[in-house]
Amino acid sequence: MGYDYIKAEREGAVGVIALNRPEVLNALNLQLIDELVTELERMDRDDSIRAIVLTGNERAFAAGADIGEMADEAAISMLLKDQFAVWDRIAGISKPILAAVSGFALGGGCELMMNCDIIIASETTKIGQPEIKLGVMPGAGGTQRLTKAVGKVKAMEMLLTGEPISADEALRYGLVNKVVPVEMYFHETMKLARKIAEQPPIAARLIKKSVLKAIDNPLSEGLDYERNCFYLLFASEDQKEGMRAFIEKRRPKFSGR
């Protein structure tokens, strides 16, 4: 695939996308986000891919938006371009996305990270929303997703000071799943991705959708949704196989149907 700013490959049933503008710490420009969304949707359609890993490099997951690209914009040109709308398509990806994060995850980088479903961070990770230091604020979900992830008071502190937090602090606040040595963050993420890729994919897909429902719907709606998904899974071959294997005390062989 001819991309300029990302690298996409696969390892077995795991699709791997690496942001690839190392000279600018993976600053997110419009083309990069377009390429990323295109590839995510392509992997989402590819039945042989069961989990997606999104990463940067050791120094930076992504250090933020491409400021040069934005500095001279006006309100109406921003509105007409509506550059953050494309981000909503990331939230629409149905397969589990794991982020392998190291170095800077700032601004748009933090927002991109928070769009992922599971986050493994290296010990050297710095996470923050520094937009206020440039006279603006997050525009791709930062105020909303950060608040839901870490709670109001910590989100306020991070957003109002613009100061980043360490990986360990992010772990304490539940913003990341796990913190590991920098040499291991990609390896550990891949290990987890392979494990998730072995799970029955229809169940994984409905679990992801149900968890996301919990974030912005009333509990009663979420419970109703969950229940219907649960019933729906009884139409799958994997449910039959999974339960039969359990009764027969053997490992299930999921077909993905």
Place this chain on the structure above:
Amino acid sequence: MYETILYDVMEGIATITLNRPEKFNAFTEKMHKEIIDALKQAGKSSDVRCLIITGTGKAFNAGQDLSDMQGVEVDFGEFLRKRYNPMIMQIRNTEKPVIAAVNGVAAGAGMSLALACDIRLVSEKAFFTNAFINIGLVPDSGGCYFLPRIVGIGKALELAMTGEKISAEEAYRIGLANKICSAENFEAEVKEYAARLAKLPTKSIGLIKRAMYKGVEMNLEETLEYEAYCQDIAGSTADHKEGVQAFLEKRSPVFTGK
């Protein structure tokens, strides 16, 4: 190129020499900047596999230069956050062995500097003093962190509360000094010790440092898990392969630090 320190690299050993002998090598703002810069340089350079921090003249380091602060209203907290704390963190983050070669008195923050190093080699003429209390202050620059972890809380409290002088011998007795060196041969003995460290598997030494300092803050389960990560990393180094190969071939290993 530095004003307050000397920096040289020889045979895998970087030596940072605090160099304000007329002031017992006391800290100034400039010195902090220069030490941090030198630590970064040594940390990055693949030629460096061991660091020594020492002093010129009679003292190792007498702590903060109080004359530098006279007549000025000091914001103590900011003072530490800007000057001292980054230096201590830089020592911690340098994944190579850092030796404090304590050639003479190490007082106040000078003692804390020595405590923040991984190994302390002490001249028989040197002594430590946790001098903060003598001017009504509390140990800083990691003094409250490292001292109880090195000598135990009971002794640490005594030393910090009384500010009493700790001779080289006493320092060795309580585990504060790893080795006492003769005053005449101090430099040579330190170099010999450092040379030995500089030939060991540096990457793994860095991992040992990382895991042990982390380990004092983690529970057993977390530490076991962290050791597993570190062993994964160490197991993929060239030095591990060389070590095993040399063992099988019944020869001495030649480690490259990689």
